[in-house]
Structure formats: C-alpha cells, structure tokens
Amino acid sequence: MAHNLNFNEKTDKYSFFSVQQKAWHGLGQIVSDYPTSEQAIKHAGLDYEVVKSQLFTKSSGIIQTTDSIEIGNSELEVPNYFANIRTDNNAVLGVVGKDYHIVQNRKAFNFFDAIVGGGDGILYETAGALGIGERIFITAKLPDYIRVGNGDDVTEKYIFLTTSHDGSGSITAAFTPIRIVCQNTLNASLRSMSNVVRIKHTSGAKRRLDDAHKVMGMANRLSNQLEGIFNEWAKVKVTDQEVKKLIQLALCPNKETFDLLKKGAEDEISTVFKNTVEDAFAYAMVSDTQQMSTTKGTLFGVYNAVTGYYQNVRKYKDDEAKLQSIVLGGTAQLKSQKAFELCTSFATDGVETLNLN
Known part of the structure; x- marks a missing residue:
C-alpha cells in the first residue's frame, strides 16, 4: 500500500x-x-486548524429572460454545503453539510x-x-x-x-x-x-x-x-482436540457452517473455512509464542491462537484493511470477541462448551 x-x-x-x-x-x-x-x-x-467556508459555484453564463438572453459569469451560493479548509495552507479537505x-x-x-x-x-x-x-x-x-x-x-x-x-x-x-x-x-x-x-x-x-x-x-x-482472567486461563489445560474445536467455533462464519459442524458433516464444510481453521490451529501448535508456559496446552493459548492468527498469519489486501479488521470492529475483532466468550464459557463449563446440541 x-x-x-x-x-x-x-x-x-x-x-x-x-x-x-x-x-x-x-x-x-x-x-x-x-x-x-x-x-x-x-x-x-x-x-x-480547520474552518468551514461557504461554497460558491459559477453560474452557467447564460441568463434567459422573457425579452432577451444575457451572458454573465456570476457566483452562486451553494446552500447548506461548506468546504472544510486548512487554515495554514488553504487546502480544501472536503465538502460537508451544514450540520457537520x-x-x-x-x-x-x-x-x-x-x-x-x-x-x-x-x-x-x-x-x-x-x-x-x-x-x-x-x-x-x-x-x-x-x-x-x-x-x-x-x-x-x-x-x-x-x-x-x-x-x-x-x-x-x-x-x-x-x-x-x-x-x-x-x-x-x-x-x-x-x-x-x-x-x-x-x-x-x-x-x-x-x-x-x-x-x-x-x-x-x-x-x-x-x-486475573488470563492468569486463570493459563492454568486451564486443554487437549489438542479441544483446541481445534474451540478454534472452529470461534471462526465459524455462519449458521450454515455451524449446523454442519453440529451434524459432524465436516466433508460438506467449505474448503476456505477448513483452511482457515488449519492455519489457526497450526499457529496454535507451532508458533514460538504458543510454546510459553502460559500458552502451550492452555485455554489462554487457545485465545491467543485466534487473536494471533488474525494479527500474524491472515493475509490482508493492505494495511488499512488489516487495521479495519483488527481494531475498528471488523472480522478479526468480532472473531476475537467470540473466542473470548467461548474461553470464558469453557473455563466455567469445561467440555460442555463444545457440545453443539
């Protein structure tokens, strides 16, 4: 970019x-x-600083009356719209409405x-x-x-x-x-x-x-x-199978995929979703940051596998798309919050969280 x-x-x-x-x-x-x-x-x-300045435009140059056609070049005020202008160099930053x-x-x-x-x-x-x-x-x-x-x-x-x-x-x-x-x-x-x-x-x-x-x-x-929450999660041990299931649930894109997971029909699940899960699971298993005492085989490690996947593995069109996804309410943030909810539930209910019935 x-x-x-x-x-x-x-x-x-x-x-x-x-x-x-x-x-x-x-x-x-x-x-x-x-x-x-x-x-x-x-x-x-x-x-x-930025100031709002009234907008003007040139007239068409032709003024027609009942008796004649006149050529003019007057300025016309644009009602309810303004230009935002930098006061240090008079650069026009954009056009805004009266309530801006x-x-x-x-x-x-x-x-x-x-x-x-x-x-x-x-x-x-x-x-x-x-x-x-x-x-x-x-x-x-x-x-x-x-x-x-x-x-x-x-x-x-x-x-x-x-x-x-x-x-x-x-x-x-x-x-x-x-x-x-x-x-x-x-x-x-x-x-x-x-x-x-x-x-x-x-x-x-x-x-x-x-x-x-x-x-x-x-x-x-x-x-x-x-x-306090993360320190508790670092003490909760999880199996590799449980790690993968939690990642599946956190990254699940829609109800259709969830229903397929619920039926155990993984052969019908999209290849894109399978690859996403495999990439996040691989990050959970082999990343250096997942080999720490706080993350290896722990619930905290599961949570970091999801957040770390979006930050360190997932490919984005450009830096702006990555920022939107991770920080400003995009997909990565939504999935990270889903992972937080799942880990919270697992810490309380254990494997019952993985029961899709």
Whole structure:
C-alpha cells in the first residue's frame, strides 16, 4: 500500500512521528522520547486548524429572460454545503453539510490526556495525517500492563483514535491491548462495554467525545480484570482436540457452517473455512509464542491462537484493511470477541462448551 502520508510543503516534512522505531516506509520524524501532547502535535505536523467556508459555484453564463438572453459569469451560493479548509495552507479537505461539526486536532489529543487525568501518564507513540490532511490518527500507550504467569507474558494497553475532516467518517476510538511477545491485538470484551466508540461529526460531538474518554478510561481500569482472567486461563489445560474445536467455533462464519459442524458433516464444510481453521490451529501448535508456559496446552493459548492468527498469519489486501479488521470492529475483532466468550464459557463449563446440541 502507498504510504499516503501528508507532505507539508511549508515545513518540507511528512506529517507523521513515531517514537524510537521507524514506520510508514521510514518517513516522518523519529523521536527518542515520548513527547507531551503539545510536542506530539508539532512532531506529527498536526498543528493546523480547520474552518468551514461557504461554497460558491459559477453560474452557467447564460441568463434567459422573457425579452432577451444575457451572458454573465456570476457566483452562486451553494446552500447548506461548506468546504472544510486548512487554515495554514488553504487546502480544501472536503465538502460537508451544514450540520457537520469540526473537531480540531488538538481536541483529539485532549481526549487522550483526559483518559488518565492528565498528560503525564499517556505515552504518545505515533500520530500523523493522511492525504492532504483530511484524516488524522493517533496511537498512545497507557502506563500500566497486563501480566500473565510469572510476568514474562506481558500485554501493553493502547488507545487508537482516528478522525476525518472531509465528512467521510466518524471519530473512532478503540481500546486495544497488545501482547508484546507476538504483537497480536487481543480486543478482549470488557463486561458489556464496547472497546470501540464511534462519534458522528454533529453538534453533540464535543459532549460525546467527553463521554467517550470516560468510557475508554473505564475500559482501561476494567482491563485490570483481564489480568486475573488470563492468569486463570493459563492454568486451564486443554487437549489438542479441544483446541481445534474451540478454534472452529470461534471462526465459524455462519449458521450454515455451524449446523454442519453440529451434524459432524465436516466433508460438506467449505474448503476456505477448513483452511482457515488449519492455519489457526497450526499457529496454535507451532508458533514460538504458543510454546510459553502460559500458552502451550492452555485455554489462554487457545485465545491467543485466534487473536494471533488474525494479527500474524491472515493475509490482508493492505494495511488499512488489516487495521479495519483488527481494531475498528471488523472480522478479526468480532472473531476475537467470540473466542473470548467461548474461553470464558469453557473455563466455567469445561467440555460442555463444545457440545453443539
């Protein structure tokens, strides 16, 4: 995929920064230390504002009256539509309706700072702008961890936010635990709370964004429960046969396939689904990260086999498709949450979870 990073001709830099590691084709600014929100905005080239400007168009040039035809070239106002314009270079980012509400880039960073009650706890890791600045993204690491087993199996906790200035999409924030040893995104369910929040660009966006940072903050605090859950799962032993059955159930694409599994008619199941299951099962059996004391032959290993398959094995059209699938409510996230539910049930009911009757 082309990098599509915004290039700012005034500063002669790409609008992107990353802490310590190169990313996005090696473009942008690499900084050695985690920046404050104010520094991150500048490093990423996001220190611009957006305004709505009334749209005008040229007339057809022909004005016909009852007596004559006149040639003109007047401007006509386009009712109820506006252009979103960057104030630093007058670039037109997109056309929006009268009810569209701009959320400035700085407000997006304020969202992160509010989650931990100030800028000292949040660790901004990447941020940038795409295209001509019509879409921005930010990832930030939360200050604490989820530790499983003896502490060698560590999961970091991230918040990801993206928003657009062209009217094409909503503000989206996602809570994303990432297991360090294999960098697979867990996307675990947290009680009944969604780990993805979407907010439309309307007049209530500011209030809903304020509410959303509370939701993400609660998700962060509730994630402490995951440490207890994952540590319990690491003690629950499962056979290879049970691993494969749990993977089948987690990845099952529809009721038709489920009914075939229920009847034991695996010969009638699609080759695509069989191959998907075999790939995930192989990952569960042979991946180095599945040979740890916390994952080998354990329920926690089953869960990581599903999440790790989508992160490390599954092929995607491009990075954007992978992000959509894993973080922003796509297939990978849905299947990971299904795996979480199945593992929760197995930890309580054992093999009864595998009974399809």
